[in-house]
Amino acid sequence: MNQFQPLVFSGVQPTGNLHLGNYLGAIRKFVALQATNDCIYCVVDMHALTAQLVHEDLKEQTRSIAAAFIASGIDPTKHIVFNQSAVSGHAELAWIFNCVARIGWMNRMTQFKDKAGKDAEKASLGLYAYPSLMAADILLYRATHVPVGDDQKQHLELTRDIAQKFNLDFAAKIRAIGKGIDIKVGDEPVHAYFPMVEPLIDGPAPRVMSLRDGTKKMSKSDASDLSRINLMDDAETIAKKVRKAKTDADGLPSETAGLAGRPEADNLVGIYAALSDKSKADVLADFGGQQFSAFKPALADLAVEVLSPITGEMRRLMDDTAHIDAILKDGGERANARAEVTMKEVRDIVGFL
Numbered sequence: 001m002n003q004f005q006p007l008v009f010s011g012v013q014p015t016g017n018l019h020l021g022n023y024l025g026a027i028r029k030f031v032a033l034q035a036t037n038d039c040i041y042c043v044v045d046m047h048a049l050t051a052q053l054v055h056e057d058l059k060e061q062t063r064s065i066a067a068a069f070i071a072s073g074i075d076p077t078k079h080i081v082f083n084q085s086a087v088s089g090h091a092e093l094a095w096i097f098n099c100v101a102r103i104g105w106m107n108r109m110t111q112f113k114d115k116a117g118k119d120a121e122k123a124s125l126g127l128y129a130y131p132s133l134m135a136a137d138i139l140l141y142r143a144t145h146v147p148v149g150d151d152q153k154q155h156l157e158l159t160r161d162i163a164q165k166f167n168l169d170f171a172a173k174i175r176a177i178g179k180g181i182d183i184k185v186g187d188e189p190v191h192a193y194f195p196m197v198e199p200l201i202d203g204p205a206p207r208v209m210s211l212r213d214g215t216k217k218m219s220k221s222d223a224s225d226l227s228r229i230n231l232m233d234d235a236e237t238i239a240k241k242v243r244k245a246k247t248d249a250d251g252l253p254s255e256t257a258g259l260a261g262r263p264e265a266d267n268l269v270g271i272y273a274a275l276s277d278k279s280k281a282d283v284l285a286d287f288g289g290q291q292f293s294a295f296k297p298a299l300a301d302l303a304v305e306v307l308s309p310i311t312g313e314m315r316r317l318m319d320d321t322a323h324i325d326a327i328l329k330d331g332g333e334r335a336n337a338r339a340e341v342t343m344k345e346v347r348d349i350v351g352f353l
């Protein structure tokens, strides 16, 4: 039995400032995956129109995500870094997937329900179709592995459903063009054109929570800037935010069991652990019994130590727009060359003349 060529694909939306949660949860993982995989990392600017149509500075936002990728250590020459809108295959394949996906499937997407809020009639058609475009992003390259956060798991299941339906409905055509691969889906043998993507959710990536409320995820859209550490924050701002982070009145426990029911303490220890590549137990072995007044400065120092080289490099890159644009253009051209291989075959399978 054959196998699809392993390929990692992921996307980040260019809206709002990147923060520590994005870095520890996503970008750092993207960096690590480069060593052992072929990787494509995409700034999904077309997705950015789904919730909000008019953006004041979409170009700047797109550049800043690309700058964050590169400043964090993604190598745009060995791998591909580009913006979605530069490759028209994303929109073209998304259209075909809109005709593959069923309305019943889309109606189950919890992220749509959350984002559309109470008045779903007023949400854009793009927001509704968002997961279909996301499936196209991935399958346009026939990517096999997708590092994402927990919240994107349902979208990846939809991506598999779309791939599966396409593979089954077009099975005869796929055989006819001779570009399919025999895989097993569960125990069923399938002659597949599109792979069944696997999420890469595990690993050390912690859920980084708000500094103001340990039960809410750190988020770009939180009204309080004190709730998050932005990648572009300077050392002083980082220190201030850590100092003001919400905690309870107790000191740090000596064992992880002592973090139960203490979401803010758990979050700060988790952030320290992630930034230092240690386990929470190791962190508590060092800090157990101490007060937050002692732990917070250590956490602030560590955050600054890890983030400041990235921030510095990001600022340098953002000052040289032409350089970033050239990197994205080169990535776009290389992505497009791969995408066109798929699109030629897909047009043939679907029956476009």
Ligand code: TRP
Pocket: 009, 010, 011, 012, 013, 044, 047, 133, 134, 137, 138, 146, 147, 148, 152, 155
């Ligand atoms: N929906 C993803 C998010 O909000 C972003 C995204 C768009 C993406 N296309 C993708 C992630 C393809 C992985 C693969 O995080």
